[in-house]
Amino acid sequence: MSSPVREAMLARRSSPKVADAAPDDAEIVTLLEAAGRVADHASLRPWRFIALRGDARNRLGDALAAAAGLDGEHGARLAAKPLRAPLLLAIVAVTTPHFKVPAWEQEAVAAGVAHQLSLLLDDAGWGVMWRSGPHTRHPLVAEMHGLADGERLLGWLYVGGVHDGTRSDRGPEVGAASRFSSLP
Template structure:
């Protein structure tokens, strides 16, 4: 585990390829306890996560293929995508009408929790990659997750073990200086 939040953030990287090892529900819940401490207008807690393991990943794959209207070889290829990791954490924005907090603010909170959870999983040594796709918000995909009205997916954290010696390069810098300005 990193000595500081800054260290963990600078070291984080996405892991496109992971092994079959995965954190159990108790570990995910423990990390979520911390990840959930984001700024949250009116404390609506507008988020939840659903762990998809085993055959649930096949059901998601089937829903994605059906949403895309694909069958045969193309459908099978799309249906196989969720099998790239042993654990998918579906990120759900749980939005509701609120007189002070518009929907976009509630989705921003859910995204913030997902980013923090991704960072904590990475810092705990797991491989993580946030993935989405054109069918993320298709009704068949929502149905597969059992989403209620007002609940919308923000994608999935694909989680697994980091293959030996395969910690990918950090990649491009954020070039933060060029994205920061100041008004007086």
């Protein structure tokens, strides 16, 4: 069984180190048009993305350090983490009360869009890595992103150019058979 989609999924790799190039907003929106086609009970579109470039990454680093209660060398080290990529895409679940669709399901849709976006970015030749951490949902981090009530940060896609020779042809096998069963 071979298809371009399956091959792209098998080729996908997280890129912990990326170069300074990054897609522009128009390319991100084009990719989101496709990524946003995930299964979405009641078509709520419970997601949005926020691009962080330039100084916005510094403000995020400061918010992370403040959320952790760190200053000095440890705070500076944490504050520098958002500078690992030229573009961070904050993944935001936008949940609304709905009689058929609980908040967890709306968050799952947002995560699905983020994953599909990461696949599309990878397929387009960009390096991508989904990052989160213990302070992802801290109020100071939410405030830095300008999140409203009902919005929850799920993490960030770190996006940048791919360094030559840093991608492997294939990652470790998933071992899907050990994670699959059927009920009688």
